[in-house]
Amino acid sequence: MRVLTRRAAGMSALVLAFGTFAGPAHAKGPGQSESEIDVGGSRSGTALVSKITYSGSTKGSGGGSRGVTPVGDWTPPACWYEPRSAEEFAKYVEDMFTETVNTPGQHSYAKTSVGMFRDEYKDGTYKNYNLDKKDEGNFWVAVQDEDRWMEPEAQLCDEPPFWVENGDAPPVRNAVTPQVLAELAYNQIQLPATEVTLAPAETTKVNLPTWAWLDRATFKEVSVTAQLNAGGFNIQATTTARPVSLRLEPGTADAETYPASGECALNDDGSIGEPYAKGKADRTPPCGLKYLRSSGNGTFGLQATVTWEITWTGSGGTGGDLPAGTFGADQAVTVQEIQSVNR
DSSP states (O other), rough: OOOOOOOOHHHHHHHHHHHHSSSOOOOOOOOOOOOOOOSSSSSSOEEEEEEEEEEESTTTTSSSSSOOEEEEOOOOOOOEEEEOHHHEEEEEEHHHHHHHHHHHTOHHHHHHHHHHHHEEEEEBBBBBGGEEEEEEEEEEEEEEEEEEETTTGGSSOOOOEEEETEEEEEEEETBBHHHHHHHHHHTTBBBOOOOOOOEEEEEEEEEEOEEEEEETTOOOEEEEEEEEEEEEEEEEEEEEEEEEEEEEEOOOEEEESTTTTSEEEBBSSSOOEOOOOOTTTTTOOSSEEEEEOOOTTSSEEEEEEEEEEEEEGGGEEEEEEEEEEEEEEEEEEEEOOOOOOOO
């Protein structure tokens, strides 16, 4: 059966460097080569995947995948470089070579390419995978974010695996560091739902101030820790998102917001806005909105977007700020054509 298999970015670099794949290129998956390879539909563990682990409020940990969207044009890395010990790298290459050459019906160009790749590290520039000096350094290999492998940024880590002596800095961009881990953790954060509490709830009246708030007990900071323990490296970073403001967009131009900017700041106790209570009918809500016309037979799509401040701390006392992020959701609001009402 003809399928695409996961391959290391190093295999991709080999294809580009030696041009041995003469056939047309195909879209590749995480860690795959630039060309299609025939395998029997099974995976033998030869795929080179990231060894970074995540813990905390990660996507999927709370039944959803509500991620934070960076403000501006910054995005976390779509690819990066991680260390592998000489033994780990040797096993990876040998397993990849064995699987490829022993797969029934495998193309000769695939066998040739994987053979050239193996020769480079077994008998070429590196002798026997540098196993004789395995305690003196590591191979560094490219890894892609499995959720973003089709993005152009995921193809930028195209250096074939290379050796770095202990204590030397890898001569590539996005070699994993505590800050890179923090940036990757940023992409894994799951945020709480941004459904604000409204009073009146769901159905309000024309020209009636509607109060909006987020309670501190259900809306608080979240964090994700990313850790890499590979090739003698054991580093980590924790990225924390803290809500700082709520922006209300009524879903129609025929509305007013409180405050006029539509941006409700965080209170001293960590909440946003103020709950409505009996006796506040004549007050202007510190956070809310007022619709100036009816929604008719439909609803208005109120969008509530929270801005999150992002910071990180990591191994060796490292830390700092990352770009702020936002997350929003729509709420359907029915507005009835009643000019005045007693609450």
